[in-house]
Amino acid sequence: MPPRRQQTKVLCVAEKPSIAKAVASHLGGGQVNTHNTGNRYVKNYVFQYNFPAWGECEVTMTSVLGHLVSRDFESRYNNWRACDPSALFEAPIQTYIQDDLKPIAENIKSQARFAKYLYIWTDCDREGENIGDEIRQEALKGNASLSQPNRIFRARFSNIERAHIINAACNPVTLDDAQANAVYSRIELDLRIGACFTRNLTLSVQPLFHQHFGNREQGLISYGSCQFPTLGFVVERYLRVRNFVPETFWTIKVMHEKEDIKVNFRWARNHLFDRMPAVILFERCLAARIARVTKVQTKPTSKWKPLPLTTVELQKCGSRFLYMDSSRVMTVAESLYTKGWISYPRTETDQFDGGMDLRALVQKQTQGGPWAGLAQALMNGGFSAPRNGRNNDKAHPPIHPVNFVEPTQLDAQERSVYEFVVRRFLACCSEDARGSKTDISILYGTETFNASGLVVLARNYLDVYKYDRWTSSQVLPDFQEGEVFEPTEARIQDGKTSPPGYLTEPELIALMDANGIGTDATMAEHILKIKERNYAWVQPRGRRPQGNDGDDEAESGGEAPPAANATRGRRGRGGARGRGGRGGGVEGPGRGATTGVQEFIPTTLGVALVEGYENMGFEISLTKPFLRKEMELKMKAICDGQRTKAEVVHETIEQYRDVYVRTQQRLNVLRDAVRKYCLGPIEAHNG
DNA sequence: GCAAGGTC
Structure with missing residues (x-):
């Protein structure tokens, strides 16, 4: 082979090693040399590739491991008591690279030295754009000439299929500074606000525990824009369960037996909370004596196969079907x-x-x-x-x-x-399940009642997706429109509304998802965090009201719940045991006093924190998801070029500074809540 | 001793 001219060198950097490896194998076409770097996970892949814009190049493909740069306050702010926590709203922030990531930064710097182009292959989301900016800055340290125009690009890709990757390699775009800046503002705000409120909360509330319990430990009491709303969801449901007052309702039951089949008809009004009207309507039914079939409709129906699997859905299904919590x-x-x-x-x-x-x-x-x-x-x-x-x-x-x-x-x-x-x-790649559904309506007196039956005709995806249930119900006897009959049985029945269950993990994840609390990668961590911080704990949800059946004692014995009398002095009936009926999931294999689903109960501390902040009466609540949503909107505005990072950071900090000042003014509200819930009656501490 | 976001 004739000696080559000095080849153009391209440095490619991905967000994680798996992408670097996949891209290298697609572009390198089996001719890839692999070199170790100073980090055990990160490798350099060297190969030739002919980029349409740059011709035949020598490519080094490597990666980082997520964010490269860390940020924290200067060390003089490390001592919690050396400054007021609110100083953290404006304290200088330093950037640094953690020791274990230094070899990765060094690798980028040295590989950039002889590169003519830097090609960034981070994930195509906001964080990826930001990580791309971190990579760019590191590469520039090694090779300033990369700052010339048209030297730094990024790849746009959403999966690692060969054709898709090759297409991305041939169509470089530029980094989106707006997205990177949106993330820089999030990083700064989360750090300043989280650190400030955490120190304030710990320093002002922790001493109450120490005074009361002597040396008993009460660890850190933290605030974060994700962990607090997560706790807020748990507490909100808990209070709804605890404050639940059952209501009596009345309903009309109609049953008719035909062809040896008993058909139960449901009242179209479902139930009424006043007895008198229910009785009057029931008497009209009896007076009419005869019911008339007003509708018989049989039509095909289907149960849709599930959607392709996302992280949130995986976590929800894990709790429901696999007996694992989200972090597991x-x-x-x-x-x-x-x-x-x-x-x-x-x-x-x-x-x-x-x-x-x-x-x-x-x-x-x-x-x-x-x-x-x-x-x-x-x-x-x-x-x-x-x-x-x-x-x-x-x-x-x-x-x-x-x-x-x-x-x-x-x-x-x-x-x-x-x-x-x-x-x-496989379920996603199967046909929907098919069935036939029959709806029957009858008019009885002035009232309409309905019954329906389902026949499953083709299970299709259900065969492989054993987690879904869809079964034929009882076959309905043959009814004709216009047919009249005297119902075999009709009676009025009363019942009581039942409380919702405590929040389950799938429900919590759904709430976080819907409110933009955390990302797919971090939701499980926030849930873990409120447990670690002693704000909430979990127990297996009982399928039946407690005390029934008694075949599974072990389930309730394991964990020692913290003081359970969190609702001392609150109104509302006791008896609100967790049983919601919703979110049921699949039957456990063969037995089952409990489903695999865990339900979340706040600790006294968790309730006190939420109630304490709520009672301060701010129009924007720290325990509700709105603030996080607002932050999300501001980040969007930065991405769309409508606002700058500096504006958003400044405005948001001022907003929180205001909350902080007012928190300080009303600190006793918070302390009172802690005394009330965690330390016994309020009268005991009145000095 | 703080947050949330990447990733291993």
């Missing part, structure tokens, strides 16, 4: 991901990209596992394109299996998460 599910999913069995587990996307070869992924699942035959059936013509959800983060595809692994090679938890991911994916 994520840990297991990450291990399956790093082993190469499933795709990246942190995604908001519930749409598969048109370019993905889904059939090839289904084919891999025909190799084994209890679902092999069902996967084969999809290959034999059963395949149906997945539904599209509404979310696309443009950074990652939905969670799906990327390779087949014998379930026996996995530990128990990995096996159940892997099985779930596979079954969910």
